Amino acid sequence: xxxxxxxxxxxxxxxxxxxxxxxxxxxxxxxxxxxxxxxxxxxxxxxxxxxxxxxxxxxxxxxxxxxxxxxxxxxxxxxxxxxxxxxxxxxxxxxxxxxxxxxxxxxxxxxxxxxxxxxxxxxxxxxxxxxxxxxxxxxxxxxxxxxxxxxxxxxxxxxxxxxxxxxxxxxxxxxxxxxxxxxxxxxxxxxxxxxxxxxxxxxxxxxxxxxxxxxxxxxxxxxxxxxxxxxxxxxxxxxxxxxxxxxxxxxxxxxxxxxxxxxxxxxxxxxxxxxxxxxxxxxxxxxxxxxxxxxxxxxxxxxxxxxxxxxxxxxxxxxxxxxxxxxxxxxxxxxxxxxxxxxxxxxxxxxxxxxxxxxxxxxxxxxxxxxxxxxxxxxxxxxxxxxxxxxxxxxxxxxxxxxxxxxxxxxxxxxxxxxxxxxxxxxxxxxxxx
Ligand SMILES: [Mg+2]
Numbered sequence: 001x002x003x004x005x006x007x008x009x010x011x012x013x014x015x016x017x018x019x020x021x022x023x024x025x026x027x028x029x030x031x032x033x034x035x036x037x038x039x040x041x042x043x044x045x046x047x048x049x050x051x052x053x054x055x056x057x058x059x060x061x062x063x064x065x066x067x068x069x070x071x072x073x074x075x076x077x078x079x080x081x082x083x084x085x086x087x088x089x090x091x092x093x094x095x096x097x098x099x100x101x102x103x104x105x106x107x108x109x110x111x112x113x114x115x116x117x118x119x120x121x122x123x124x125x126x127x128x129x130x131x132x133x134x135x136x137x138x139x140x141x142x143x144x145x146x147x148x149x150x151x152x153x154x155x156x157x158x159x160x161x162x163x164x165x166x167x168x169x170x171x172x173x174x175x176x177x178x179x180x181x182x183x184x185x186x187x188x189x190x191x192x193x194x195x196x197x198x199x200x201x202x203x204x205x206x207x208x209x210x211x212x213x214x215x216x217x218x219x220x221x222x223x224x225x226x227x228x229x230x231x232x233x234x235x236x237x238x239x240x241x242x243x244x245x246x247x248x249x250x251x252x253x254x255x256x257x258x259x260x261x262x263x264x265x266x267x268x269x270x271x272x273x274x275x276x277x278x279x280x281x282x283x284x285x286x287x288x289x290x291x292x293x294x295x296x297x298x299x300x301x302x303x304x305x306x307x308x309x310x311x312x313x314x315x316x317x318x319x320x321x322x323x324x325x326x327x328x329x330x331x332x333x334x335x336x337x338x339x340x341x342x343x344x345x346x347x348x349x350x351x352x353x354x355x356x357x358x359x360x361x362x363x364x365x366x367x368x369x370x371x372x373x374x375x376x377x378x379x380x381x382x383x384x385x386x387x388x389x390x391x392x393x394x395x396x397x398x399x400x401x402x403x404x405x406x407x408x409x410x411x412x413x414x415x416x417x418x419x420x421x422x423x424x425x426x427x428x429x430x431x432x433x434x
Contacts, residue, residue: 047163048278049151050185050193051134051170054202056147057087059180060126061116072097072113079103079115086118090202123147126178132313133173135320137166142278150190152278164207171205191226191274192216213272218245225269227262235259236266244270280321287317287325290379296335298374303364310380311360315353316412318382324349325382328356330363333377342367349386353411354404356382 053059057075062068072092076099077083085106088097095110107115127146134141137160140152153166160166167186174182185196187208195216196206208216222244223233235258241247247255247270255263268274289310297303307330318325329343342363350356360380 046152046154046188047157047166048187048190048193049137049153049163049167049170050187050190050197051130051149051151051174052183052185052194052197052201053130053147053174054181054183055087055089056126056180057118057123058089058092058116060123061119062089063126063179064122068114072110073116074103074106074110074113075116075118076103076106077118079107126180129178130174130180130182132317133177134170135317136173137170139320139322140278140280142280150193150278164205167205167207171203189272189274190276190278191269192272194226195220195224214245214248217270217272218243218248220244222247225266227269228266232259232262232266285385286329286381286383287314287321287323287385288329288331288379288381289313290331290377292333292377293375296374296376297378298372300368300372303368303375303378304361306378307360307364307380308357310378311357312353312411314380314382315351315356315408316415318351318385319408319412322387323385324351324387325356326384326386327382328359328363329381329383330360330367331377331379331381332367332375335374335376337376339377340367345384349384351408352404353408 058073061073061075070091071089072095073087073089074085074092074097075087076085079102083103085097085099085101085103087099088101088106092106092110092113095113097106097110097113103115107113123146127143130147131141131143131149134149134151138151138153138156142150144150151170153160153163156166157163160169163186167184171182171184174180181203183197183201183204183206185193185198185206185208187193187196188210192208192213196208197204199206199216220243222228222236222241223230225244225247228236236242236247239250239254239258241250247266250267252264252267255267257263259266291306291310297306325346326349327343327345329341331339331341333339344359344363346355346359
């Protein structure tokens with residue numbers, strides 16, 4: 001893996017990176033700067049990480065089919081049906097193919113490319129796995145799209161180490177667990193973090209510190225400003241503003257006059273100022289896991305094992321997000337693709353593995369008693385989610401329940417340190433646990 005990363009000793013270290021042909025000493029790890037200096041300059045000390053998966057759809061296709069390695073890939077719509085490219089692999093980009101281009105054009109530019117259809121469900125599945133990994137670093141995660149997310153890791157230093165180190169660990173874990181690469185940007189705000197992740201793709205790790213913001217920003221073209229589209233770029237060029245440096249030096253009154261309030265925003269970004277917070281995705285309505293089997297499964301022990309594993313993952317995800325679920329749903333798909341769901345409401349919202357498991361296990365047993373036959377897919381979902389703040393603390397906590405909560409906490413800690421397969425409950429191997 002290629003890093004612009006700090007290797008111990010973690011004193012100051014300069015790296016050089018190439019932007020538009022000129023070498024600039026833009027990246028420096030200054031881990032010795034005390035936080036209060038940032039606090040004074042920024043109002044608060046923040047470290048934001050932007051994670052952007054490299055050529056995501058193509059990378060997933062390559063992961064699922066190693067025979068595609070090294071070949072130019074175009075993932076997207078049918079070239080004959082006016083489809084567009086969703087992802088072009090780097091091999092295809094060398095031929096001038098890029099995303100959002102008509103597939104027919106891309107195929108003309110790179111006739112030997114392998115054209116693949118978008119498999120949305122599979123990409124979502126991997127995207128969820130990436131988010132699971134990110135959640136191990138911070139609960140403050142804002143997904144931007146299926147293959148991009150912001151993390152606010154301010155205040156995580158004591159637990160996880162300095163932010164650049166966290167960025168490095170994120171990359172390593174994504175690669176280790178999923179076999180995929182990500183480009184990571186680490187910076188004091190969202191705009192700079194997003195910019196940083198884009199500076200050295202693929203598999204990059206770029207850190208922008210407070211002291212180097214101008215060195216990074218000034219030479220870049222204005223279209224690199226987040227939110228400046230072609231029309232705004234044209235407007236700026238008309239004012240003879242071509243680089244972010246020129247924009248920084250332009251009188252804010254002029255920008256205001258020309259662009260209104262957005263002018264102020266541009267001026268702030270050009271100065272490397274962006275106060276937008278990382279907003280965790282609160283729209284989550286349900287959290288689920290499902291698995292399509294390579295060969296159909298009828299064996300009850302096997303189904304129980306799969307389902308318990310899914311329940312553990314879902315419960316962990318709930319706990320990490322500070323959420324509790326009021327209902328559980330079992331999803332079953334037969335060999336002929338008929339899909340059925342069975343739901344149950346729990347007596348109270350919970351994120352305790354044991355309680356969720358009892359609910360979903362009862363649904364499976366009920367189904368098996370009457371309709372049992374081979375399955376090609378099994379899944380479970382927790383829904384009717386509530387946040388912790390909406391729940392009243394019980395005055396006299398149920399001692400059995402707090403015991404289960406402690407077990408969950410211990411297991412979460414082990415899983416976070418050693419990965420998913422490091423520990424499993426009794427019962428995951430088929431033992432009955434009603
Ligand atoms: Mg990407």
